[in-house]
Amino acid sequence: MALSDASSWLHALLYISPYSFSALGIALSIGVSVLGASWGIYITGSSLIGAAIKAPRITSKNLISVIFCEAVAIYGVIVAIILQTKLESVKSSQQHFPESMRAGYALFASGIIVGFANLVCGLCVGIIGSSCALSDAQNSTLFVKILVIEIFGSALGLFGVIVGIIMSAQASWPSAHI
Amino acid sequence: MYGFEAMTFNVHGGFLEAICRGYRAGLLTTADYNNLSQCETLDDIKLSLTGTDYASYLANVPSPLQTSAIVEKCTDKLVDEYNFMLSQVSEPLSTFLEYLTYGHMIDNVVLIVTGTLHERDVHELLEKCHPLGMFDSIATLAVAQNMRELYRLVLVDTPLAPYFSECLTSEDLDDMNIEIMRNTLYKAYLEDFYQFCKSIGGATAELMSDLLTFEADWRAVNITVNSVGTELTRDDRRKLYSEFGLLYPYGHEELAATEDFDGVRAVIEKYPPYQAVFAKLSFGESQMLDKAFFEEQVKRLTLVFEQQFHYAVFYAYFKLREQEIRNLMWIAECVAQNQKTRVHDGIVMTF
Numbered sequence: 062m063a064l065s066d067a068s069s070w071l072h073a074l075l076y077i078s079p080y081s082f083s084a085l086g087i088a089l090s091i092g093v094s095v096l097g098a099s100w101g102i103y104i105t106g107s108s109l110i111g112a113a114i115k116a117p118r119i120t121s122k123n124l125i126s127v128i129f130c131e132a133v134a135i136y137g138v139i140v141a142i143i144l145q146t147k148l149e150s151v152k153s154s155q156q157h158f159p160e161s162m163r164a165g166y167a168l169f170a171s172g173i174i175v176g177f178a179n180l181v182c183g184l185c186v187g188i189i190g191s192s193c194a195l196s197d198a199q200n201s202t203l204f205v206k207i208l209v210i211e212i213f214g215s216a217l218g219l220f221g222v223i224v225g226i227i228m229s230a231q232a233s234w235p236s237a238h239i
Numbered sequence: 240m241y242g243f244e245a246m247t248f249n250v251h252g253g254f255l256e257a258i259c260r261g262y263r264a265g266l267l268t269t270a271d272y273n274n275l276s277q278c279e280t281l282d283d284i285k286l287s288l289t290g291t292d293y294a295s296y297l298a299n300v301p302s303p304l305q306t307s308a309i310v311e312k313c314t315d316k317l318v319d320e321y322n323f324m325l326s327q328v329s330e331p332l333s334t335f336l337e338y339l340t341y342g343h344m345i346d347n348v349v350l351i352v353t354g355t356l357h358e359r360d361v362h363e364l365l366e367k368c369h370p371l372g373m374f375d376s377i378a379t380l381a382v383a384q385n386m387r388e389l390y391r392l393v394l395v396d397t398p399l400a401p402y403f404s405e406c407l408t409s410e411d412l413d414d415m416n417i418e419i420m421r422n423t424l425y426k427a428y429l430e431d432f433y434q435f436c437k438s439i440g441g442a443t444a445e446l447m448s449d450l451l452t453f454e455a456d457w458r459a460v461n462i463t464v465n466s467v468g469t470e471l472t473r474d475d476r477r478k479l480y481s482e483f484g485l486l487y488p489y490g491h492e493e494l495a496a497t498e499d500f501d502g503v504r505a506v507i508e509k510y511p512p513y514q515a516v517f518a519k520l521s522f523g524e525s526q527m528l529d530k531a532f533f534e535e536q537v538k539r540l541t542l543v544f545e546q547q548f549h550y551a552v553f554y555a556y557f558k559l560r561e562q563e564i565r566n567l568m569w570i571a572e573c574v575a576q577n578q579k580t581r582v583h584d585g586i587v588m589t590f
Contacts, residue, residue, distance in 0.1 A: 100246070107249045111257025115264060188245045191253065192547055195260055 078156060079165020080148075086172025087144045090225065093176030094137020094183070101130035101187025108191035116198035123197060125208065126190025129215045133183040136222045140175040143226060144168050149234045160235040167232035171225040178221020185214040241441045248548040251329050256547070259556050262320055263544060265292035267563055269588045275570050276582040284309065284571060292316070306571035313564050318370045321557070331439055335550050337398065338432050339557055343372025344399055345428065349421045351380040352389070352412055374398075385412055386420065402427035415470070422462060422479040429455050429481050442549035448483075450554060453539060455481035456490075456513065457532050463494045463503050464528065485510050533587045537562060541590060559589055 105126045113120045147168060151161055193207040248256075267275075271291060278284045281304040285297050288309075296312040325336050347368040354364040361381045368377070374397050383389040389412070390403050402424045412420075429451060436447035459480045466476055477495040481487070486494065493506045504520075507513050516531045540555040569585035 104245070104249045104253065107253030108257045111254040112261055114258060115261025184246060191245075191249060195257060195547065198257075198261060199264055 075162075076157070079161045080156075082165040083144070083148050083168035086169035087141050087148070088172070089176040090144060090172035091137045091141040091176075094140075094179035095134045097180035097183030098130050098134035098137070099183075100180075101133065101183035101185075101190065102127055104184075104187035105130065105190030105194065109194040112194045112198040118201070119194060119197045119204075122204055123190070123194045126186065126193055126211060129186045129211055130183050130190065132215060133179045133186070133218045136218050137175060137179050140171070140222055140225050140229075144171060144229050147229050147232050151234050152237060155235045155237075158235050160233065164232040164234045167228050171228040171232075174228065175221050175225035178225075179218045182215060182218035182221070185217065186211055189214055241445075244441045244548045252332055252548075252550070255324055255328060255332065256552060258324065259552050260544065263552075263556050263559070266559055266589055267291060267566075268590050272566065272570075272586060272588055275567075276573075276579065276586075278570075278574055281306065281309065281571060281575060284574060306568065306575050309571050310564060310568045313567055314370060317557070317560050317564065320560075321371060324553070332550055332553070334435065335439070335443075336553060338428075338435065339554060340371045341398060341428050341432075342425065343369040344374060344397065345372070345402075345421060345424045347372040347377060348380060348394070348399070348424075349417055351377065352383070353414070353417055355381045356412060356414070356417070383412075386416075399424060399428075402431065419471075419475070419479070422458075425458065426479060426481045429458075430483065433481075433483055436550075439550065442546060443551055446543055446546065446549055446551035447554065450539060450543070450551060452484045453512075453536065455484040456486045456510075457536070459484070459486055459491060459494055460503060460507065460528075460532075463497060464500060467497070467499055485512065530585070530587065533562065537587050537589055562587055563589065 105123075109120065109123050109126070147164075151158075155161060189207065189211045193204065193211065196207060197204040271287070274287045275284060278287060282302060285300065285304060288294070288297050293313060293316060296316045297309070300308050300312060321336070321339075325333065328336060350368060351361070351364050355361070361378055364381075365378060376393050376396065379393045380389065383392055390400075394400055394403055404427075433448060433451045433455075436451065437444045462476060462479050473495045477491060480491045480494070484490075490506060490510065494503065497503050497506060504517050507517055513535075516528075516535050519531045520527055537559065540559050543551045543555040566586040570582055573579055573582045573585070
């Protein structure tokens with residue numbers, strides 16, 4: 062390897078342990094997903110409560126918006142659990158082999174993908190849910206139509222989960238027999 | 240950041256915006272107004288209104304009803320809604336809601352000062368004041384003899400204090416000066432409100448600047464129309480126009496130079512947004528100007544509700560509610576005086 066020719070920054074970057082990258086990926090997948098879900102829930106919830114004062118009939122139907130936001134957090138939890146099962150220990154001599162680095166980076170990327178996809182998905186569903194509650198309070202025929210928009214919005218989180226799981230599936234640490 | 244208010248607006252303003260939109264759903268519609276215009280007596284009006292949001296407020300009004308009682312109860316509802324919102328609000332919406340009352344404060348101040356000039360009793364005047372514009376020490380206004388005293392005794396402690404710097408003179412108060420004072424105060428208030436909304440930024444700044452621009456231009460037209468033929472000089476008239484708006488500055492110069500209603504029409508027709516107002520009036524007719532402007536204002540206010548996550552809905556709701564109270568007052572007066580054919584001349588339908 063031509064590491065000796067590389068700059069000291071590149072050296073520092075390449076010597077970060079793949080365990081740190083993996084752990085960070087797992088943290089991001091759950092942490093940032095929950096951030097997105099909670100952001101969406103408060104946006105929807107505050108409008109829903111205010112609108113329900115004048116139009117109490119909207120409360121039960123519009124909880125669907127809150128459930129869509131909550132689903133985003135569940136995606137994050139699922140992927141975090143999957144990622145942590147992929148994290149294995151390797152011998153210290155093998156720690157900086159290319160396969161270990163690859164596995165570390167794969168788990169990190171998977172975490173970022175899932176985390177940020179769920180962040181924007183939660184935001185999107187939350188904002189639409191808020192408008193949905195306010196429109197439903199004025200005119201109840203609008204609810205189902207706006208729900209379709211929310212369904213499209215929540216599909217974004219699913220895309221992130223799918224790609225994240227595919228990324229993590231190919232994270233294979235070097236086995237001890239090599 | 241403009242365009243991304245949806246991400247953070249609901250932290251402080253979501254609940255109240257939803258409540259405001261709930262109130263808006265309770266505004267009277269065309270069907271309600273048609274029912275009301277077919278009432279024969281004031282008791283019929285009370286009966287029709289029990290089907291709307293006013294039910295709990297009108298339930299205990301004793302017969303025989305008077306038009307002033309109906310209007311007073313409707314205003315009470317407005318004040319209750321305002322206080323309900325004001326008690327739960329945080330900055331900057333709290334300052335925004337307070338700005339909505341300053342116009343009424345100015346009207347109340349002028350009412351009391353004019354009434355005192357004409358030797359009316361203070362308590363009678365206090366009862367006629369608009370409740371949204373009350374402040375402590377308002378009764379002391381009756382004591383002031385000229386503007387400096389007015390300022391020093393009473394107004395320096397109120398939120399209107401900064402608007403007074405332009406109209407402090409040592410002249411005694413008479414009808415002309417009081418009208419000039421009212422317009423100068425209102426001009427300063429509108430400019431201050433405009434700057435405040437701009438400082439909030441985002442959708443609030445854009446929508447409110449449109450609404451306040453319309454109001455400033457409307458006032459400029461009103462001042463011009465009301466002052467043709469009076470002793471108000473061109474320069475004085477020019478000083479009463481606000482420093483913003485579509486008509487600023489070139490329209491204002493032309494308006495200051497006009498001498499009659501058709502001159503005003505000629506100036507305003509150069510501004511496309513206001514052509515719709517003057518298109519409804521034929522030449523020389525100035526009585527329907529107010530109604531045409533009210534209709535234009537109501538149209539713009541209802542459009543404000545199309546957008547979410549801004550404060551202009553509060554401004555729009557309170558203005559629409561005031562328009563509704565004016566409509567109810569007109570209908571009640573028409574019914575009480577047996578002039579039902581004239582009902583539709585004076586009311587502006589909201590939706």
